[in-house]
Amino acid sequence: xxxxxxxxKAADGTEPAAYAxxxxxxxxxxAGPAGQQLVLDDITLDVAPGEFVTLxxxxxxxxxxxxxxxxxxxxxxxxxxSTDGRPALMFQEHALFPWLTAGxxxxxxxxxxxxxxxxxxxxxxxxxxxxxxxxxxxKRVHELSGGMRQRVALARxxxxxxxxxxxxxxxxxxxxxxxxxxxxxxxxxxxETKLSVLFVTHNVREAVRLAERVVLLSSRxxxxxxxxxxxxxxxxxxEDTAVAELSVEITEELRGEIRRHGxx
Amino acid sequence: xxxxxxxxxxxPAGDRAAKDGGDLAGLEAGLDALESVQQGRTPLRQxxxxxxxxPTVAVLLVLAVWQALVSxxxxxxPSKLPAPSDVWDVLQQSWLQGELLGYIWTSVSRxxxxxxxxxxxxxxxxxxxxxxxxxxxxxxPILSGLQSLPSVAWVPPAVIxxxxxxxxxxxxxxxxxxxxxxxxxxxxxxQVPPLFLRAGRTLGATGLKGTWHIVLPAALPGYVAGLKxxxxxxxxxxxxxxxxxSFPDLGVGLGQLLENGRNASDMAMVFEAILLIxxxxxxxxxxxxxxxxxWVLRSRGLLVKG
Numbered sequence: 001x002x003x004x005x006x007x008x009k010a011a012d013g014t015e016p017a018a019y020a021x022x023x024x025x026x027x028x029x030x031a032g033p034a035g036q037q038l039v040l041d042d043i044t045l046d047v048a049p050g051e052f053v054t055l056x057x058x059x060x061x062x063x064x065x066x067x068x069x070x071x072x073x074x075x076x077x078x079x080x081x082s083t084d085g086r087p088a089l090m091f092q093e094h095a096l097f098p099w100l101t102a103g104x105x106x107x108x109x110x111x112x113x114x115x116x117x118x119x120x121x122x123x124x125x126x127x128x129x130x131x132x133x134x135x136x137x138x139k140r141v142h143e144l145s146g147g148m149r150q151r152v153a154l155a156r157x158x159x160x161x162x163x164x165x166x167x168x169x170x171x172x173x174x175x176x177x178x179x180x181x182x183x184x185x186x187x188x189x190x191x192e193t194k195l196s197v198l199f200v201t202h203n204v205r206e207a208v209r210l211a212e213r214v215v216l217l218s219s220r221x222x223x224x225x226x227x228x229x230x231x232x233x234x235x236x237x238x239e240d241t242a243v244a245e246l247s248v249e250i251t252e253e254l255r256g257e258i259r260r261h262g263x264x
Numbered sequence: 265x266x267x268x269x270x271x272x273x274x275x276p277a278g279d280r281a282a283k284d285g286g287d288l289a290g291l292e293a294g295l296d297a298l299e300s301v302q303q304g305r306t307p308l309r310q311x312x313x314x315x316x317x318x319p320t321v322a323v324l325l326v327l328a329v330w331q332a333l334v335s336x337x338x339x340x341x342p343s344k345l346p347a348p349s350d351v352w353d354v355l356q357q358s359w360l361q362g363e364l365l366g367y368i369w370t371s372v373s374r375x376x377x378x379x380x381x382x383x384x385x386x387x388x389x390x391x392x393x394x395x396x397x398x399x400x401x402x403x404x405p406i407l408s409g410l411q412s413l414p415s416v417a418w419v420p421p422a423v424i425x426x427x428x429x430x431x432x433x434x435x436x437x438x439x440x441x442x443x444x445x446x447x448x449x450x451x452x453x454x455q456v457p458p459l460f461l462r463a464g465r466t467l468g469a470t471g472l473k474g475t476w477h478i479v480l481p482a483a484l485p486g487y488v489a490g491l492k493x494x495x496x497x498x499x500x501x502x503x504x505x506x507x508x509x510s511f512p513d514l515g516v517g518l519g520q521l522l523e524n525g526r527n528a529s530d531m532a533m534v535f536e537a538i539l540l541i542x543x544x545x546x547x548x549x550x551x552x553x554x555x556x557x558x559w560v561l562r563s564r565g566l567l568v569k570g
Contacts, residue, residue, distance in 0.1 A: 071466055088466065095463035098564040099481045108477060112468040132292055142565025145299030147292075160467065178295055184288050 017084040020164040020196030021047040021070055026079035027221075028065055039065050041221035042079070047164065047196050049084070054199045054207035054214050056250070058258050062222035063200045067168050070198065084196075087164040088157040092172050094149035096141045102152045103128065103137035109159035127155040130189060147178035151185065158193065167199040171206070180238060183209055187234050204254060205247045209238045214250060218257045225257055346532040351539065354532045363516075368544055371502060371517035374430070375548075378437030379498045385438065386445030386494065390487075393446060394453035395475070404450070407443050415440030415501035419508045428511040433502060440501030441494040448490010452483030488560050492553040499545045518544065 028040040039062040047053050055063045068074045070081055071089045096105050106124040115123060128136055131151040141149060150170055157165055171179045187210065190197055201207050207214045211230055218225040228250060232242045327348055333339050334347040342350070358364040392399050393407060418439045426432040456479055464470075464478035506519020516524070518541045525533030561567040 073462060073465060086466075086468070089463075091459065091463065093459055095459050097460060097463075097478070097481070098566075099484065108469075109467050112473065112477070132289060133296075140563060140565060143300065145296060147299065148296055156467075178299075181288065181292050181295060185292070188288075 017049065017163075019046045019082075019084065020049050020051070021045075021083045021087070021198060022081070023066070023070065024080045026066070026069065026076045026081060028062065028069060028074075028077050038221040040069075040076075041223050043217075043222065043224060045215060045224065047198050049163065049196055050194045052190055052197045052199065052210060052212045054201055054211035055217060056201060056204060056207045056214055056254065057217035057222065058202060058219050058254060061217040061219040063202075063217055064168055066217075066222065067166050067198065067200050070164075071166055084163045086160070086162060087166050087198075088160040088162040089166045090150075090153055090157045090168065090170045092169045094141070094146075094153040096149060096153055096156070098141045100141075101137065102133070102139045102141065102144065105141070105152060106156050106159050109156045113160060123159070124155075127159055128152070130158065130192075131155045131185065145178075146174050147182060150174065150182060154186070154189070158189070158195075162195075164196045164198065167197060169201050170199075172201070172203070179206075183238065184235065186210065187236075191234065204251045205238050205243060208232075208243050208247050208250065209236055216250065216253060216257070219261060226253055343529060343531055346535060350532045351535045354530075354536045355539075358536070367516055367518055367521050368540065370515045371506065371519065371541075372544060372548070374433055374517065375437065375495075375499050375502045378434045378502065379441060379495055381434060382438050382441035382445055382494060382498060383491070386442040386490075387449060387487075389442065390446035390449030390490070391453075391475075391480075394450045394483075395479075400450075407450075408447055410439075410443040411447060411497075414504075415497060416504035416508070418501070419505050422505070423509055428509050428514065430514065432509065433505045433514075436501045436505040437498045440497040444494040444497045445487075445490050448493060449483060449487045452486020452490070453479060455486055456482040484560055485557075485564070485566065488553070488557045492549065492557060495548060495553055496545070499541075499548070503541055 023043055023045040026040060026043045027038065029036045029038045031037075043066060045053075055066065057063045065074070067089070069076050070083060071087055072083075073089075096102070097108070100108060103121075103124045106127055107120045110120045110123055111117075125134070125137060128134055131154055133148060133151055133155070136144065136148065136152065141152075144152065153170070171182050174182065183206065186197075189195075197210075199207075199210060208230055214228045214230060216225045216227070217223065228246065230246065232240065232246070236243055330345075330348050334345060339345040355364065358367070389407075393404050394400070415436060418436050422432045422435045422439075426435055460478055460482050461474070464474050469477045502517075503519045503522075506514075506517045507523050510520040510523045514520070518537055522534060522537035522541070525531070525537055558567060
């Protein structure tokens with residue numbers, strides 16, 4: 001049976017949820033040209049409250065599909081997913097609405113969450129301050145650089161006050177310097193807000209740079225291939241030796257997974 | 265499951281965090297400043313040279329050719345081609361008699377009022393076609409087909425149904441403009457990037473909230489293009505109706521002026537009417553719809569300068 005449930009436990013304050021997201025035996029198949037195509041196969045994965053997990057995999061491992069399922073944008077074919085409240089989602093493209101200013105984009109998220117009008121402006125300014133974009137309130141989306149847009153998108157996601165933030169390769173389209181800066185920002189904000197993050201990427205170093213736990217998915221169908229707990233203390237740098245060493249190990253494993261597909 | 269527990273021993277982590285905090289803010293400010301686009305307004309002189317001069321030259325050229333045709337007696341029949349000065353005299357005369365603004369106002373008020381009705385009907389209709397599958401399958405093709413039907417075809421049935429009165433004029437305007445407005449909204453909604461819909465859904469904008477906060481604003485550029493075309497169709501339909509169904513009690517609009525000129529074989533008056541129809545149609549577009557469209561596109565960064 002396929003289920004997607006949202007826990008309301010934390011709302012009454014009696015008992016904090018034991019996990020931010022629980023993915024249990026989830027499978028997903030789509031109708032393809034060759035009949036039903038299995039994209040995700042029996043994935044089981046927990047994200048603990050406050051934990052930062054990266055999902056790593058080559059193309060076709062279904063990592064974005066899995067994220068969509070957790071976000072509730074799609075339903076699993078089998079298995080169950082429960083999350084602690086509705087998760088926030090950040091995309092590779094900033095997905096900011098061009099008819100609104102940066103500040104109003106954030107205010108829309110607040111409004112849809114039911115924040116009273118009088119509080120929205122202050123709250124939006126505060127969130128812009130958190131991503132170090134004070135003064136960008138009245139800026140139109142096209143007036144912002146790529147990095148600034150992703151930071152506004154992050155602020156908008158934070159405005160949802162979800163316990164879980166889902167990120168779908170949010171920095172993939174940025175240049176290397178901007179990406180490094182945003183890694184630092186994300187780490188800082190994650191530590192300040194104690195959010196749980198499930199971050200999808202195909203960039204091994206990025207995964208190691210950010211996460212407490214790296215989950216490697218195999219491709220076609222996506223299965224959990226291996227997990228690593230990253231014990232390197234934050235703040236890390238992408239060029240740190242420890243980050244590089246672990247990246248080499250994970251890359252070897254990832255290459256092995258990819259090689260298997262060329263052998264028939 | 266393998267686990268790696270490596271510690272970076274080169275520097276204590278606390279030190280580094282403090283140092284990075286300051287560095288990061290500075291670095292980020294630098295990146296933001298380097299990568300933001302600075303946009304200023306174009307100076308007035310440049311606007312005049314680039315936007316106003318070319319059409320002025322074109323109009324003067326047409327006038328010169330026209331005057332030459334009359335002066336060099338290439339067309340030497342004033343009942344076929346009056347001189348520009350004759351048309352000017354007729355214009356001046358109707359201005360001095362206080363009738364010119366009356367003609368214009370009769371037509372413009374009809375046109376704009378009819379357009380507003382068309383807006384009220386076309387907008388919900390377009391939204392219905394865009395969002396409800398059954399409605400789209402049922403009337404979508406008819407709606408786009410109606411756009412290619414010349415609205416003058418509606419004048420005879422409208423006269424038979426409603427008689428020679430203002431409601432008949434409005435009916436013809438509606439039949440001409442509603443399909444354009446509705447189709448503009450439909451194509452606007454169709455072109456809303458799926459990413460916006462997904463982003464909206466994760467923010468909690470579903471159902472009517474999604475339509476109001478995401479779909480409608482995202483569809484605005486297509487909708488405004490539909491309005492622009494809707495106005496052009498309104499104006500054309502109205503002129504067709506006024507020319508065909510001229511009746512003294514209806515008051516003299518620009519279409520009737522044209523028809524009166526023809527009946528009196530007064531070519532200068534015919535030219536006067538054609539010029540006024542053209543100028544008023546363009547003026548409404550330039551004063552209302554083009555600024556609206558430019559504002560919508562500019563605020564979204566969709567207007568490319570150059």
